Amino acid sequence: MDYFPLAYVAGASAAIAQKVHKYVPNPFIDERFHLTQCAAYCAHRFSEWDNKITTPPGLYILGTAYSHALQLIGIQESCSATALRSLNLLGGLVILPYVLSLLNSRNFWSVNVVSLPLLYTYYFLFYTDVWSTIFVVAGIVSVVRMPNMKGALLCNGLGFMGLWFRQTNIIWIAFGAAVLIEKRCARRSTLAGQTIEFFTQCFKGIHLLVPFGVNAALFMAFIRYNGGITFGDKLNHQVSLHLVQVFYCWTFVGGLTLPLWFNRQTMRDYFKFSFGKYGICLIPTVLTFFAIHWIVTNFTIVHPFLLADNRHYTFYIYRRILSKPIAKYLVVPVYHFFTWLIPYVLLKNSPSNPVKLSYVGVLAFIVSTILTIIPSPLFEPRYYIVPLVLFRIFSQPFVMGAQRKVHYQEFVWYLFINAVVYIVFFSYEFTWVTEVGKQRIIW
Numbered sequence: 001m002d003y004f005p006l007a008y009v010a011g012a013s014a015a016i017a018q019k020v021h022k023y024v025p026n027p028f029i030d031e032r033f034h035l036t037q038c039a040a041y042c043a044h045r046f047s048e049w050d051n052k053i054t055t056p057p058g059l060y061i062l063g064t065a066y067s068h069a070l071q072l073i074g075i076q077e078s079c080s081a082t083a084l085r086s087l088n089l090l091g092g093l094v095i096l097p098y099v100l101s102l103l104n105s106r107n108f109w110s111v112n113v114v115s116l117p118l119l120y121t122y123y124f125l126f127y128t129d130v131w132s133t134i135f136v137v138a139g140i141v142s143v144v145r146m147p148n149m150k151g152a153l154l155c156n157g158l159g160f161m162g163l164w165f166r167q168t169n170i171i172w173i174a175f176g177a178a179v180l181i182e183k184r185c186a187r188r189s190t191l192a193g194q195t196i197e198f199f200t201q202c203f204k205g206i207h208l209l210v211p212f213g214v215n216a217a218l219f220m221a222f223i224r225y226n227g228g229i230t231f232g233d234k235l236n237h238q239v240s241l242h243l244v245q246v247f248y249c250w251t252f253v254g255g256l257t258l259p260l261w262f263n264r265q266t267m268r269d270y271f272k273f274s275f276g277k278y279g280i281c282l283i284p285t286v287l288t289f290f291a292i293h294w295i296v297t298n299f300t301i302v303h304p305f306l307l308a309d310n311r312h313y314t315f316y317i318y319r320r321i322l323s324k325p326i327a328k329y330l331v332v333p334v335y336h337f338f339t340w341l342i343p344y345v346l347l348k349n350s351p352s353n354p355v356k357l358s359y360v361g362v363l364a365f366i367v368s369t370i371l372t373i374i375p376s377p378l379f380e381p382r383y384y385i386v387p388l389v390l391f392r393i394f395s396q397p398f399v400m401g402a403q404r405k406v407h408y409q410e411f412v413w414y415l416f417i418n419a420v421v422y423i424v425f426f427s428y429e430f431t432w433v434t435e436v437g438k439q440r441i442i443w
Contacts, residue, residue, distance in 0.1 A: 005111045005411045010093065012415075013123065016422055017089055020124045021082045023426060026437040029311060034126050035081055038063040042079035054231050058164025059128045063087060081126065088130040092123035096130075099138045100393070102145060105355040107396045109407045115414040116392060117256050118385050121421060121443050128165045129382050135162030136172045136386050137393070143176050144355060147183035149208055155180065156211040163219065167229050168372045170219045172386060177212040178364035181205060182357070191359045198360045229375075240377040243299035247292070247335040249373055249384045253391050254338040254345075256417070259409040260395055261345050273340060289332050296328045296335075303378045310430075311439055314379045342366065342391065349396045357394050365390065381443045 027035045033053050040048040041060040049057075063079075066087045070078035077083060092114060100110040114120070122129045139158040143151040159173035184205055185197045202209070223229055229239065254261070274285045306318055321327055343366065349356035357365060369387040376383060397406035421443070429438040 005109065005408075008415075009111055009115055012418075013089065013093060017086070017124055019426060020085065024437075024440070025081065027081060028125060028440070029309075029442070031081070031126050034059060034128070035084060038067075038084055038126070039079055042067045055128050055166055056164045056231060058161065059126070059131065061164065062131060063126070084126045085124060088126065089123045091130045091134050092120070096134050096137065099134065099141055102141055103355055103393070105393070106403060107349075107353070107355050107394070108392055109411070112407060112410045112414060113389060113392055115411065115418065116385075116388055117414060117417040117421065118252070118381055118388060118443055120414070120418050122382070122385075127382075129385050132162055132165035132169060133385055133389055135159065135165065136169055137389060139173065139176050140179060140390065140393075143180040144183060147180050152177075152180055152208045152211045156215050160215055160218075163215075167219075167231075168375075169386075170215070171368050171371050173212060173215050175364055175368040175390075177209055178368075179357075179361060180208060182361045182364075185358070185360075187351070188358075194358045194360050198358075239375040240301055241299060242301045242374050242377050243295050244301075245373040245376065245379070245383075246370055247296070247331070247339065248379060248381075249369060249387055250338040250342050251334060252381055252384050253388050254341045256388060256414075257345075257392060257395070257410075259406060259413045260392070260397060261341065261348075263398060265398065266341075266344075269344065270337060270340060273344075274336075285336075288336060292332045292335050292339075293328060296331060300328075301377045306379050311441055312380075313441065313443055314381065318379065345395050346391070348398060349394075353396055355394060356396065361394075365394070 033050050037048075037050050037053060037057070038060040040046075041057070041064040063084050067078040067083065070083055075083065097110045097114055100108070100113055119129070119133060135158050139155040139162065142154040142158065145151065146154070155176045156173065159169065159176060162169040162172070181198060181201050184201045185194065188194045188197050273281065275281055300322075302318070306312075306314060309315055322331070343362050346357055346362045346365065347359070365387075372386070373383050397403045425440050425442060428441055430440075432439050
């Protein structure tokens with residue numbers, strides 16, 4: 001990997017962190033809950049809990065340990081907003097690149113994965129997303145590198161820690177089990193052959209699945225004890241059947257990774273898939289269009305938070321695009337394309353690529369993503385971070401022998417998006433009567 005992108009991201013991140021410290025001294029949106037709760041933990045008031053918080057206390061436990069570590073090296077106000085925000089910056093710019101380096105994959109530059117829009121934004125705020133993603137990725141990397149009992153134990157240990165940051169990570173632990181079994185399978189060229197081999201290896205390696213079963217049992221015990229999957233504010237975070245979330249997610253994932261797949265070959269393959277020779281695929285495509293339209297019409301949930309909070313891009317996406325009557329027709333071909341694109345890109349890997357997914361692995365990824373996001377009624381791009389990062393890790397640039405060029409194009413694309421996000425973040429300010437300080441727009 002060229003060192004210029006790495007140096008540039010490090011310098012830009014330091015500048016952004018400084019500006020956030022200067023211009024956003026007050027808790028920003030959900031930080032109001034996270035920083036206050038962590039302050040209670042830093043003061044060892046572990047019995048205090050804000051019922052508005054919907055995630056487990058992993059961020060506050062880690063934040064407290066980090067705060068005490070900063071105290072030991074003489075840093076004052078170690079539980080301040082700036083100090084705790086630096087924990088995510090450390091995770092994003094140091095820990096995550098280290099985890100990615102363990103794969104030694106030609107699929108990606110670590111600096112590009114680290115710079116992925118959505119994820120990069122939260123390096124500068126005290127949110128759960130960065131460390132939740134780190135633990136998920138580290139667990140998956142473990143079984144890719146070591147498809148044995150050691151990898152299974154490590155994946156589940158890291159996965160268990162990830163559950164303390166986001167409950168839905170239980171699904172990604174299950175995906176880790178699928179990846180573990182898949183890596184032990186002999187290569188088969190057909191879907192049927194891969195499926196038979198996968199289940200054969202499940203029986204042969206049943207002992208490897210025991211740690212995953214332990215995590216599943218512990219999670220079920222938690223749901224029974226908690227009375228549901230959500231902590232705290234259950235009223236505003238009820239489980240739903242928000243099927244359109246899948247289309248939102250695939251559109252974000254495909255759009256944000258555009259340099260990876262955008263070329264003439266992709267477009268030719270899409271039209272071939274949609275129309276076929278002599279238009280033989282036209283009828284199935286039309287039926288699929290009708291199905292997508294039906295899902296958009298009947299399974300779009302408009303959460304009150306989406307309509308009320310103009311500090312998120314989704315507020316403007318919905319108000320100015322998705323809420324228009326004609327939108328439910330115009331989005332159909334877009335959703336169709338990106339739904340086709342995700343498995344297409346993942347399966348486009350070279351057969352010799354060790355960091356790739358088979359048909360079964362791609363299906364497991366798609367199912368895991370769907371199970372993670374459709375229960376949420378809120379249109380929230382943060383929920384797409386883990387699928388976005390894993391998609392990029394398992395995707396190989398299409399231009400064989402020219403990965404360096406594609407990686408540079410990716411770097412520039414991510415740099416552009418992140419620059420626009422932070423220019424808007426620092427430049428466009430407004431006030432809320434109910435909130436302290438200037439308000440801004442973020443993902």
